[in-house]
Amino acid sequence: MMEIYTVQQGDTLWRIANRLDADLAQLFLANGLTASSPLVPGQALAVPDRFFQYIVQEGDQLGTIAARLGVLAQALINANQLRNPASLFPGQVLFIPYRNHTVKQGETLYGIARTYGADMGAIMQANRLPGTALSAGQVLRIPAPRRPVKEVNAYTTGFGAAGTAEVYQLGPYFTYLSPFRHTFREDGSLTPLNDRSVLQAAEANGVLPLLILANFTSEGFSSDLAARLLRNEALQETLISNLLATIRQKGYRGVNFDFEYVYPEDRDRYTAFLRRVARRFRPEGLLVSTALAPKISGTQPGLLYEAHDYGAHGAIVDFVILMTYEWGWAGGRPRAIAPIPEVRRVLDYAVTVIPRNKIMMGAPLYGRDWRIPWRAGTTARTISPHEALSLAARYGADIRYHPTDQAPYFRYTDASGQQHEVWFEDARSMRAKINLLNEYGLRGISYWVLGNPFPENWVVQQALIQARKR
Known part of the structure; x- marks a missing residue:
C-alpha cells in the first residue's frame, strides 16, 4: 500500500528508503526531489506502493517496465488507460494491475494477501483456487486492490509551452480539462482564448475539454455583466448560439458556467438560463455543468452565495463543481485553504439537495504565505506546495500538521525580520480530501489549478482512485 512518511530531524532519504524497504529512485521521483533537495522536519513524503505503483524513470519504455515487473505490457496499457504507450514521461505514476508471487515453503494465503495489502478472496478468484491450501513453487497472480472509479477535472490557466507540456504529462490522471477562461461581451459574443495547444494535449490523453464561461471583465467577476445576460432572453439565445459554434469549432465537449457574484434577484433567472442551455446542448450530446460557491444552507446570505440554487442546478445540469476551497483566501487571515471540517459542512448540505453522482468536490493545488501579525488590507502570496517546502528549508522552519483542518503549516522570519505564516497542501492533506470524496460517494474531484509542481498528489x-476516461 502507498504510505506517507513524515520526515524527522536528522533523516536522510537513503535512511528513509531503507527503513521503509522503498526504492530510493522511486522515492526521489514520487516527491520531485533531487540529490541536493533538503528534507524538512515535518515534511510529508509520498512513498509509492512498491507492489502496485511504478514511477517512470528517464529512459524507461513500456516494454522494459512490463518485463521488469513481470506483467503484460497490454495489462499496463489497459490499467493506466494509456492513449500513447510510446510516450511515457519521467515521474509518471503507473498503476500495476497485478503482480506474480512464487509461494515459498510455509507461506499461507492469508500471509501473502497481507504482505501485498490484497484481498484474499480476490487472490483465490484470480487464480481459481478451490481452497486456501498452497504448494511451494506455486505461482500466484496477486491482483491490485480495487479503487473507486471517479471523474477528475483540472482547471488550467497556462496556455504556453509549459502549460501544454503539463497537460501532456498529467493528462492520464484526468477525465476533464477546463481551460480558464472564456467570457462574454454585452452583445453575446465570446472573448478569444489561445487554447489550441492545451486542447491538443488533452485530446492526446483522452481528456474531455470543458469550455469555462465566466461573467468576467477586466475588473474581475461582474454582477452587472451577469445581470445584463440573465435579464435578456434574446441575448441569452445569441450567447448560446455563439457557445455552440465555439464548442464545435474547437472540439470542446461541454460547458461549465462559472458565474460568481450574481445578484440575488437574478437567482431564478440563472436557473431558467441553465434550462435553456440544457435544451440546446443535450440533443448534441454536450455536457452542461456549473461551478458553485461553497454553501452550508439554502438560505446562506451573501452576494457570492444567494443566486446559486443548489437544488435547481442539481436537477438541471450534468454535474456541479463545488468550490470547496479559499477559506484561507489571499485577503483574509492565515488559515488552511480547504479545512476538512469546512469542506464537510458544505458536503453535508450539498448531498441533501444534489444527487451525489452529480457532485464534484473542489480541491486546491496551492498554498499561501501571509505576513503576520495579519493586518486587514494586506494580501497573501500564492505559492506552490514545493515553494512552501523551499521556504521552510531556507528559513529552518519545522512543518506542523493541523490535526483538525488536516493541512500542513509553518511560520518563519525572513531576512528583513518580517514574520510569516504559510499554509499549503501536501500528500497527507490530499489523501484526506480524496478519502472524503470516497466517503461521501461523490462523482469526483476538481483541482484548482494546474501550474503548481506537486508530484506527490498524483x-x-x-x-x-481510478480516473474515469469517457
Whole structure:
C-alpha cells in the first residue's frame, strides 16, 4: 500500500528508503526531489506502493517496465488507460494491475494477501483456487486492490509551452480539462482564448475539454455583466448560439458556467438560463455543468452565495463543481485553504439537495504565505506546495500538521525580520480530501489549478482512485 512518511530531524532519504524497504529512485521521483533537495522536519513524503505503483524513470519504455515487473505490457496499457504507450514521461505514476508471487515453503494465503495489502478472496478468484491450501513453487497472480472509479477535472490557466507540456504529462490522471477562461461581451459574443495547444494535449490523453464561461471583465467577476445576460432572453439565445459554434469549432465537449457574484434577484433567472442551455446542448450530446460557491444552507446570505440554487442546478445540469476551497483566501487571515471540517459542512448540505453522482468536490493545488501579525488590507502570496517546502528549508522552519483542518503549516522570519505564516497542501492533506470524496460517494474531484509542481498528489490520487476516461 502507498504510505506517507513524515520526515524527522536528522533523516536522510537513503535512511528513509531503507527503513521503509522503498526504492530510493522511486522515492526521489514520487516527491520531485533531487540529490541536493533538503528534507524538512515535518515534511510529508509520498512513498509509492512498491507492489502496485511504478514511477517512470528517464529512459524507461513500456516494454522494459512490463518485463521488469513481470506483467503484460497490454495489462499496463489497459490499467493506466494509456492513449500513447510510446510516450511515457519521467515521474509518471503507473498503476500495476497485478503482480506474480512464487509461494515459498510455509507461506499461507492469508500471509501473502497481507504482505501485498490484497484481498484474499480476490487472490483465490484470480487464480481459481478451490481452497486456501498452497504448494511451494506455486505461482500466484496477486491482483491490485480495487479503487473507486471517479471523474477528475483540472482547471488550467497556462496556455504556453509549459502549460501544454503539463497537460501532456498529467493528462492520464484526468477525465476533464477546463481551460480558464472564456467570457462574454454585452452583445453575446465570446472573448478569444489561445487554447489550441492545451486542447491538443488533452485530446492526446483522452481528456474531455470543458469550455469555462465566466461573467468576467477586466475588473474581475461582474454582477452587472451577469445581470445584463440573465435579464435578456434574446441575448441569452445569441450567447448560446455563439457557445455552440465555439464548442464545435474547437472540439470542446461541454460547458461549465462559472458565474460568481450574481445578484440575488437574478437567482431564478440563472436557473431558467441553465434550462435553456440544457435544451440546446443535450440533443448534441454536450455536457452542461456549473461551478458553485461553497454553501452550508439554502438560505446562506451573501452576494457570492444567494443566486446559486443548489437544488435547481442539481436537477438541471450534468454535474456541479463545488468550490470547496479559499477559506484561507489571499485577503483574509492565515488559515488552511480547504479545512476538512469546512469542506464537510458544505458536503453535508450539498448531498441533501444534489444527487451525489452529480457532485464534484473542489480541491486546491496551492498554498499561501501571509505576513503576520495579519493586518486587514494586506494580501497573501500564492505559492506552490514545493515553494512552501523551499521556504521552510531556507528559513529552518519545522512543518506542523493541523490535526483538525488536516493541512500542513509553518511560520518563519525572513531576512528583513518580517514574520510569516504559510499554509499549503501536501500528500497527507490530499489523501484526506480524496478519502472524503470516497466517503461521501461523490462523482469526483476538481483541482484548482494546474501550474503548481506537486508530484506527490498524483501518487496519492493513483493509489486511492481510478480516473474515469469517457
